[in-house]
Amino acid sequence: MYTFTAQRWNRSRTRSLLKGLAFISPWLVGFAAFVLYPIAASAYYSLTRYDVLRAPRFIGLENYIELFTKDEIFRTVLSNTVYLVVLGVPAGLVVAFLLASLLNRKMKARPLFRTIFFLPVLVPAVASAEVWRWVYNTNYGVINAMVKSWGLPVIPFISSMQLAKPSLILIHMWTQGTAIIIFLAALQDVPRSLKDAARVDGANALQRFWHVTIPICTPAILFVTLTGMIGMFQYFTLGWLLTQGGPNEATEFFSLYLYRNAFQYFKMGYASALAWILFVIILIFTLLIFRSSARWVYYAGES
Amino acid sequence: MKTMDGNVNTTTNLSRRRFLQWSAVGMGGAALAAACATPAAPAASEDAAAPAEETVEIAWWHAWGGTTGMAAMVGVAEAFNAEGRSVQVERLHVPEMNDKLLAAIAGGTPPDVGVCCVQYAQLYSRGAVMPLDDFIDRSEIIQHDAFVDGLIESMQWQGSTYGVPGFEAGPRYGLMYNKALVEEAGLDASQLPRTWEEMFEWHVELTRFDDAGNVEVVGFDPRDATAGNGPATNIPQFWALTYGLDIWDAETNTFNYDDERFISALTTLKRFTDHVGVQQMESFRSSFSGWTQSPSSSFPSGVQAMLVTGYYAPGELSHSAPDKEFGVGWAPVAEARKGATFQSVGGHPMYIPNGVENVDAAFEFIEFCTQDKAQNVIFENTGWLGGLKEIYDPDLPKYQKYSGLDWFLRSVNDATELWACPVIPIQGFVNQERSRTYEAVIFGDKEPEQAAQDMQEACTEEMRKQFPELLG
Numbered sequence: 001m002y003t004f005t006a007q008r009w010n011r012s013r014t015r016s017l018l019k020g021l022a023f024i025s026p027w028l029v030g031f032a033a034f035v036l037y038p039i040a041a042s043a044y045y046s047l048t049r050y051d052v053l054r055a056p057r058f059i060g061l062e063n064y065i066e067l068f069t070k071d072e073i074f075r076t077v078l079s080n081t082v083y084l085v086v087l088g089v090p091a092g093l094v095v096a097f098l099l100a101s102l103l104n105r106k107m108k109a110r111p112l113f114r115t116i117f118f119l120p121v122l123v124p125a126v127a128s129a130e131v132w133r134w135v136y137n138t139n140y141g142v143i144n145a146m147v148k149s150w151g152l153p154v155i156p157f158i159s160s161m162q163l164a165k166p167s168l169i170l171i172h173m174w175t176q177g178t179a180i181i182i183f184l185a186a187l188q189d190v191p192r193s194l195k196d197a198a199r200v201d202g203a204n205a206l207q208r209f210w211h212v213t214i215p216i217c218t219p220a221i222l223f224v225t226l227t228g229m230i231g232m233f234q235y236f237t238l239g240w241l242l243t244q245g246g247p248n249e250a251t252e253f254f255s256l257y258l259y260r261n262a263f264q265y266f267k268m269g270y271a272s273a274l275a276w277i278l279f280v281i282i283l284i285f286t287l288l289i290f291r292s293s294a295r296w297v298y299y300a301g302e303s
Numbered sequence: 304m305k306t307m308d309g310n311v312n313t314t315t316n317l318s319r320r321r322f323l324q325w326s327a328v329g330m331g332g333a334a335l336a337a338a339c340a341t342p343a344a345p346a347a348s349e350d351a352a353a354p355a356e357e358t359v360e361i362a363w364w365h366a367w368g369g370t371t372g373m374a375a376m377v378g379v380a381e382a383f384n385a386e387g388r389s390v391q392v393e394r395l396h397v398p399e400m401n402d403k404l405l406a407a408i409a410g411g412t413p414p415d416v417g418v419c420c421v422q423y424a425q426l427y428s429r430g431a432v433m434p435l436d437d438f439i440d441r442s443e444i445i446q447h448d449a450f451v452d453g454l455i456e457s458m459q460w461q462g463s464t465y466g467v468p469g470f471e472a473g474p475r476y477g478l479m480y481n482k483a484l485v486e487e488a489g490l491d492a493s494q495l496p497r498t499w500e501e502m503f504e505w506h507v508e509l510t511r512f513d514d515a516g517n518v519e520v521v522g523f524d525p526r527d528a529t530a531g532n533g534p535a536t537n538i539p540q541f542w543a544l545t546y547g548l549d550i551w552d553a554e555t556n557t558f559n560y561d562d563e564r565f566i567s568a569l570t571t572l573k574r575f576t577d578h579v580g581v582q583q584m585e586s587f588r589s590s591f592s593g594w595t596q597s598p599s600s601s602f603p604s605g606v607q608a609m610l611v612t613g614y615y616a617p618g619e620l621s622h623s624a625p626d627k628e629f630g631v632g633w634a635p636v637a638e639a640r641k642g643a644t645f646q647s648v649g650g651h652p653m654y655i656p657n658g659v660e661n662v663d664a665a666f667e668f669i670e671f672c673t674q675d676k677a678q679n680v681i682f683e684n685t686g687w688l689g690g691l692k693e694i695y696d697p698d699l700p701k702y703q704k705y706s707g708l709d710w711f712l713r714s715v716n717d718a719t720e721l722w723a724c725p726v727i728p729i730q731g732f733v734n735q736e737r738s739r740t741y742e743a744v745i746f747g748d749k750e751p752e753q754a755a756q757d758m759q760e761a762c763t764e765e766m767r768k769q770f771p772e773l774l775g
Contacts, residue, residue: 049768052409053429073739138517138586139606151515159586161746247585248742263402264731266425267769 046272056269063273073249073257074274080165081254085232085285088169092228093221096176100183101209114184121177129241132171133158136242158243161250168251171238179224186220187213218297226289233282254278359664360391366400366420367470369596371622371685375470378680383671390664392416404656413656415665418470418672423536423652427460428728428770432654433662434463435669444670450690451648451715453723457536458652460726466652469672470681472690473614474711475529475538475647478635482628484509484520484608495632497642499545499571502609502635506575509608518583521601523609525575526741527593528602530611530634534733537649539724541611542568544645546637551725556766556773558733560759567637569744569751576745584745595619603627614711618686621705631707633714646718650690728773732765 021028046063048056067074103114120128136157138144144154157167190213198208214221236255239245245252245260258278262271365376373396380394395414397403401421407413408431426432439445447455450468458466478495485492488508496502502523509522525531525542534540534550543550546564551557559565576584591601595616601607603624610616611634620629633644653669655662671677678689679701686705688694695716696702697709715721727733740758743749749757767774 051425051429051769052405053426053431137590139590141590148513148515148517153515154517154586156582156586156589159589160582243589246742247589248746248748249739260735263405264422264735265729265765266405266422266429266731 042272042275045269046276048269049267050269050272051266052268053266059269063270064277067270067273067277073252076249077252077254077257080250080252081233081235083165084169084235084253085229087166088172088232088235089225089228091169092173092176092179093224095173096179096224097183097217097221099176100180100187101213103180103184104187114180117180118177120175125237126241128171128175129238132238133242136167158251159247161247164243164247164250168235168238168242172232179228182220182224183217186217190216215298216300218293219299222289222293222297226286229285229289230282233278233285358389358391359661360393361415361661361664361668362395363392363416363418363668364395364397364400364404364414365418365470366397367418368396368398371596371619375681375684375687378684379470379672379677382676382680383668386671388667390661390667392668408656408658411658413658415659415661416653416655416668418653419651422731423458423466423654424460424726424728424730426654426656427458427463427465427536427726430657432465432656433659434465435467435655435666436464438662438666439464439467442666442670445673449692451692451695453721454648454650454690457649457724457726460728466654467669467673468650468690469653469669469677470651470689471615471685471687472537472650473648473688474714475613475649476541476544476611476634476645477613477616477631477707477711477714478609478633479602479612479616479620479629479631479707480609481602481605481607482630484605485630488608492630495630496635497633498638499635500638503571503574503578505609507578510579516583518579518587519606521579521584521587521607523575524584524588524593524601524607525572526588527607528595528610528612528616531593531741534725534727534737535649535730536724536726537651538613539647539649539722540737541634542572544647544722545634547640547643547720549722549725551727553726555775556728556770558759558762558766560755560762562755564637566751566755569740569754572741573744573751581745581747595623598623614688614708615686617705617707617711618682621686629707631710643720644714644718645720645722646714647722647724648690648715649724729762729765729769733762736761 045056047060048058049062050056099117103110103117107113123131134140135142136144138154138156138159139148141157143157147154156163158164194212194216195208198212203211234255235253236259239251239253239256240259243251245256254274255278258271258274261267261274363380367373367376376394376396380392384391400417400419404413404417404421404426436447439447445467447464451472454468454472455464458464458468480492480495482492488505490505490508496505506522509520510518511520513519529538530541532538532541534543540550543559543565546568548559548562548564548568550559550562550565552559579587587601587606591599591604591606593600593602595602595610595612596619598604600623602610602612603620605624605627617629617631620627636643636645653672655665655669659665673689673691678691678694681687681689682701686708695712697712702708702712736758740749740754743757744751744754
């Protein structure tokens with residue numbers, strides 16, 4: 001049993017603390033100037049009518065009230081974003097895990113396949129958008145050219161209200177290289193002894209995968225789910241480049257709407273309120289996932 | 304450390320504590336010195352003779368890029384710098400300029416001169432750019448009345464002028480058509496449609512589908528090019544004007560979107576879309592993109608027969624579709640206005656943000672850009688005009704270079720109506736609402752009456768929030 005003895009604060013410890021603070025002061029200054037101040041400023045601006053070019057006008061909670069009671073587009077934006085998160089994150093996760101499992105098997109040219117699956121992560125978003133624009137193009141796209149040659153109606157991937165979001169999710173599934181690497185590391189950490197024990201107990205391959213491999217990988221799954229969820233709530237680049245929020249606001253996501261308010265309408269106060277709402281939503285989802293993790297995440301170090 | 308006898312002493316008595324103290328003193332002193340320092344002056348010895356005239360360097364931001372646009376910008380900067388003036392310009396291509404300019408102005412580091420593609424009216428109305436009337440009054444090169452009617456007015460807010468037309472300004476509306484497609488459809492190009500009823504008949508004749516029902520050629524896309532744009536200080540809102548409606552009342556700072564004519568315009572817009580099918584039209588638009596600059600756009604690539612567009616299209620088409628022939632005539636109007644011919648001259652202003660120090664130098668560059676030397680560089684590379692009345696002579700030899708350009712130039716004088724572009728202080732919001740309203744109607748989410756009413760309410764409410772003082 002450890003006993004805790006309070007150490008007396010003396011001049012030496014003060015000096016030590018000051019030295020420590022002096023050494024990390026560049027970081028502290030940077031953190032205060034570029035993180036703390038913007039956070040505090042955006043909290044204040046969210047309570048104002050502010051267009052950057054004129055002085056902010058304090059309006060209390062009016063921005064928030066308007067967002068929740070009057071702004072119809074906000075509801076559309078919220079529903080589009082939740083759709084993307086609820087379907088996109090699990091879809092990306094499943095694809096990444098399955099691909100990582102495949103890449104974890106002994107096979108020829110394994111490093112080559114691993115590189116190929118990671119490549120989409122390295123492709124700049126603008127280049128990705130152009131490639132996918134061509135893939136999805138209804139007139140000369142690689143898929144629809146075939147469809148047309150068979151005498152069938154083309155598939156309006158990103159120009160249909162129903163298909164636009166799933167088509168963007170498909171692109172998201174293509175860019176799972178980072179998650180694949182994380183899962184691959186987790187899969188390589190699965191103890192062989194556990195698999196062997198399960199085999200001795202008569203478990204088939206699927207049962208071993210379900211009851212041994214996946215539980216051991218749940219910490220990695222939790223991490224990928226959390227980071228994927230946060231990234232998906234902030235989804236912007238491909239949506240902006242490929243659909244600009246259309247057709248008919250089918251892909252108007254949270255970050256797009258925030259950007260539009262800030263830089264097209266010069267409504268920085270309203271955009272700040274949107275940013276804080278997004279923060280709270282992400283926080284709630286994160287807490288929910290964390291709380292649920294006690295039921296499904298297995299940490300080998302815990303008894 | 305070197306001792307008096309010249310030997311190197313490798314020991315030191317500097318403790319960590321002392322080191323930190325001296326470091327703190329040194330950093331504090333440096334910071335103090337930096338804070339008190341005057342702006343860096345040109346390094347020159349006192350003995351050296353001062354130059355006859357100090358060279359001032361100004362920063363110029365432009366959003367236009369692309370092959371032709373960039374060539375024009377580079378050419379203008381080089382032409383200016385080659386003049387041997389005491390002002391030199393440093394050019395910077397700034398895509399997505401709206402965001403960056405806003406941040407630069409707010410941060411106190413704006414460029415000396417800007418041109419293109421920001422929410423101009425929003426900058427004017429919020430005092431973010433400088434009034435230029437005093438400079439224009441003093442100028443021997445630029446005069447208020449030197450520009451085409453209505454153009455300088457589109458760069459004014461509450462009586463002050465915030466921009467000067469320089470790089471791109473001109474007539475915004477002409478109905479261009481693909482001669483081969485019109486001929487194939489058996490239509491008479493000498494009798495172009497003058498009303499939307501007649502236009503719809505052409506649209507039906509020209510639109511073609513394949514056996515699977517996929518659209519192959521669209522007669523007319525009512526949301527392409529200038530037909531689908533505005534309202535902004537450089538392009539009005541076409542669908543309102545064609546019905547004879549000015550959507551913005553500058554006297555009262557109010558909107559007229561709930562007017563019957565706007566509802567009729569929305570109904571017509573939907574009718575054209577419905578003939579193709581909203582899904583087909585949307586796919587077509589996303590496949591080919593629009594306007595005339597790119598060879599892969601629908602009109603240059605020959606899969607769209609008619610287009611409402613501006614004077615720059617002949618020049619752009621000569622590059623993007625050199626193998627095709629195009630004609631041009633008046634844009635159609637509502638049945639009730641049959642016989643009316645309308646035009647609007649809009650343009651991108653050159654402006655000087657507030658907070659700029661080299662204002663005279665910045666204005667000197669603006670003056671240069673409005674004149675022949677710069678204008679010729681711009682025209683040669685892009686086919687763009689600058690808005691001066693004196694260059695609107697359709698018979699000038701250089702204008703014969705692009706087929707149809709002379710029609711646009713003549714149209715300014717021939718039109719029965721010449722509309723000015725509206726200066727709406729919440730331009731970005733209204734523009735997005737326009738796009739939203741069109742989509743809500745063509746996708747069938749709202750009836751035109753409801754959509755018009757909603758747009759009127761949304762824009763009025765936004766105006767009340769952002770400029771309550773203007774609504775009385």
